Amino acid sequence: MxxxxxxxxxxxxxxxxxxxxxxxxxxxxxxxxxxxxxxxxxxxxxxxxxxxxxxxxxxxxxxxxxxxxxxxxxxxxxxxxxxxxxxxxxxxxxxxSDPVQRPAIRASKDAYLLFHPLLCDLPHEELWIALTNRSSQVIEKVKISQGGTNETSADLRIILKAAINALAAGIIVCHNHPSGNTRPSRQDDQLTQRLRDAARLIEIKLLDHIVLADGNYYSYSDDGKL
Missing domain, CATH: 1.10.150 (DNA polymerase; domain 1)
Known part of the structure; x- marks a missing residue:
């Protein structure tokens, strides 16, 4: 045959x-x-x-x-x-060849430094995620959405699908504020809460949500909101 x-x-x-x-x-x-x-x-x-x-x-x-x-x-x-x-x-x-060394996210500063080169100079908002394994090492970074100068949207299904496909144990969300103000909006709070609750159902942990501006950032984890 x-x-x-x-x-x-x-x-x-x-x-x-x-x-x-x-x-x-x-x-x-x-x-x-x-x-x-x-x-x-x-x-x-x-x-x-x-x-x-x-x-x-x-x-x-x-x-x-x-x-x-x-x-x-x-x-x-x-x-x-x-x-x-x-x-x-x-x-x-x-x-x-030397084995690939994956960056590890141990604190909010690590997450900020991971995303800063991608988002610091953009004139519009973008939302990215980093997917991590159980050792807090980054598996991959994924761009989820792009918006205007003061807003971007996020589909939870896209975020969770990416996490499931990567067999991730953790998710770190990051988006930028081109205005330079790192204070999260009410929409940011709602997204964080919904994603945290949805990810928990499939045993994936939302580790942090970083709001980034050039030279500064806000961390939901550091602020005790996760």
């Missing part, structure tokens, strides 16, 4: 999307790279044979040249051999 005739959850690409990349075997990952097999083998079968030739050792596979891959395996032409070599070289370089 051709791979496209397999059950969807068994096809390497579809399986990766459904179950995550960690669920794929080395042969399935290699099959995604080469894309197709030959007249006798699917891409997965060809990949299994390639790996079997090096006792399933990826380091040994990385030592095979483009010419060796082309000469030893039917269905592996120059382009596929180059792709295999390039992928294994990337894996080697990744191992030599």
């Amino acid at each position: 051709k791979i496209k005739e397999w059950a969807e959850e068994d096809r390497p690409r579809e399986k990766m999307l459904l179950k995550g990349i960690a669920s794929l075997s080395d042969a399935e990952l290699l099959a995604i790279l080469i894309g197709s097999g030959n007249s006798q083998e699917t891409a997965v079968q060809l990949s299994q044979r390639i790996l079997g030739s090096v006792n399933n050792n990826l380091n040994a596979l990385g030592k095979l040249s483009v010419k060796e891959l082309m000469s030893k395996f039917k269905g592996i032409g120059k382009v596929k051999a180059i792709i295999i070599n390039a992928a294994l070289e990337l894996g080697k370089r990744r191992g030599n």
Whole structure:
């Protein structure tokens, strides 16, 4: 059977999307790279044979040249051999790279410094969120909305959807006041309370809401309003 005739959850690409990349075997990952097999083998079968030739050792596979891959395996032409070599070289370089250091939010000043470069010089209001893990490290920053010179709106569903998709444990909200006045408005208070209560229902904590101006900020957490 051709791979496209397999059950969807068994096809390497579809399986990766459904179950995550960690669920794929080395042969399935290699099959995604080469894309197709030959007249006798699917891409997965060809990949299994390639790996079997090096006792399933990826380091040994990385030592095979483009010419060796082309000469030893039917269905592996120059382009596929180059792709295999390039992928294994990337894996080697990744191992030599420093791990990504995510910024951690331990206090309101950390949140202010995180958002200040994004918002300090804007002539209009924007609302952003930072999503954090259980160690208070920032997973990602997301722009939620953009408004006028004195107001912006926020859809709680967009905020919560972003948090759920990121498997976040915490949310930090930040928006700017171009006027330079960091005093929160009644609308800011209402948004903070509604988001805090909605996030609590899905066991996500609203850690802070920062109102930012260039050189100064207001923190709901510091003011005891969370």
